[in-house]
Every structure is written in C-alpha cells, then in structure tokens.
Amino acid sequence: xxxxxxxxxxxxxxxxxxxxxxxxxxxxxxxxxxxxxxxxxxxxxxxxxxxxxxxxxxxxxxxxxxxxxxxxxxxxxxxxxxxxxxxxxxxxxxxxxxxxxxxxxxxxxxxxxxxxxxxxxxxxxxxxxxxxxxxxxxxxxxxxxxxxxxxxxxxxxxxxxxxxxxxxxxxxxxxxxxxxxxxxxxxxxxxxxxxxxxxxxxxxxxxxxxxxxxxxxxxx
Numbered sequence: 001x002x003x004x005x006x007x008x009x010x011x012x013x014x015x016x017x018x019x020x021x022x023x024x025x026x027x028x029x030x031x032x033x034x035x036x037x038x039x040x041x042x043x044x045x046x047x048x049x050x051x052x053x054x055x056x057x058x059x060x061x062x063x064x065x066x067x068x069x070x071x072x073x074x075x076x077x078x079x080x081x082x083x084x085x086x087x088x089x090x091x092x093x094x095x096x097x098x099x100x101x102x103x104x105x106x107x108x109x110x111x112x113x114x115x116x117x118x119x120x121x122x123x124x125x126x127x128x129x130x131x132x133x134x135x136x137x138x139x140x141x142x143x144x145x146x147x148x149x150x151x152x153x154x155x156x157x158x159x160x161x162x163x164x165x166x167x168x169x170x171x172x173x174x175x176x177x178x179x180x181x182x183x184x185x186x187x188x189x190x191x192x193x194x195x196x197x198x199x200x201x202x203x204x205x206x207x208x209x210x211x212x213x214x215x216x217x218x219x220x
Contacts, residue, residue, distance in 0.1 A: 033064025090145030099161030106167025163204030
C-alpha cells in the first residue's frame, strides 16, 4: 500500500508545497508531479469535478508520485467516506468551526479504533489483494491527512478546542473567507489575525497550511 510522502515530510520537519486543480485535469496533476510538487489539491468545494473524475486524478497523482488531496464540499460523514474511498490520501475540510466538528471529521476519516469510517475493500485498500482488512485499515489510519480549515472567526475563537483533536493533522488558515467572516476589514487586518493564529497552531502541536501565489506568501 502507498505511503503518504507529504505526511512523512511534515513529520520530518520539512515544508511541503502543492498546486491546486480546479476542474478535471489529470494531465495537470501529472505535470505538478513531474515538476516536483509534494501534493496536489483537487478543489471540489468550488470546482465541478465529480467523484469519477476525482478517482482518475488520484490515479494520475499516483503515477507521478504526488500526494492526492481534495478539498471536499462539506464535512458530512458520507462526503468524507465517498471521497476517501477514491484513494485520496488527504482531505481539506471547509468551515470546521468547533472542536466537536473537528473531532467528528477526524473520526469519519479513519477506521476502528480511531474512527468509524465505513469499510469497503476497494482501491483505497488495494482491492484486498496481498493485504488483510486489518492491515489495510491500520495503514490507512496512519497515512491519511485530515486538514480542517480555519476560515471563520468562530474557528479562531474555538481554536484551543480544535487544537485538542488528536486526529486533526494540519489546520489550514484561509484568508478570503476569514476576511469575510471578519466583515471584510481589508488585507492588513486579515494578515494581523493570521499572524496571531498561525503561531497558536504551531504552539498547539499542529502543522499549518496556508495558500498563496508564491513561496513568500507562505512565510510566517
């Protein structure tokens, strides 16, 4: 079964970089892998890709050694299940605003004993070929990246509770919706809030995710 190289690099203390694909574009996924990006984020919150198309882009990622992650449209258990069963190695989950929501997402993304994700012996399990169900579920639990998004002032206010969730691996701080939830005060104020949130996340023992148009945008 496949190793999540992005998760491994994070635990080695490395900074990882990825690109975003907003529609069905397996060739773009392959190009990102060929260029040496660590992961691809398939945007299914705002983009139109369906589950079949996501699965084909996961195959493209696997063939070029890049970690396939999707930003999913919501944090329902069924959405998490169906996306992860395509073989994704991570999910970015929008508008996770409380510790309870973060814990529910983390449990829905993992199998017993870490969660209650429904078991189906499909491609995420190598179709059960050469691996037992218990081996497969334990391996997937260890490899999946669960990435709640901090993009509302409610999440900022509840950050200490969210940080207590063991199964939340990375917290992704998103400036656009965060700014909107603050009343669109302008970029300077959003950056100020982010400059307070990001150190708190690191101090809480979580990895931080941020977006940008250049490596400089991710500094901080």
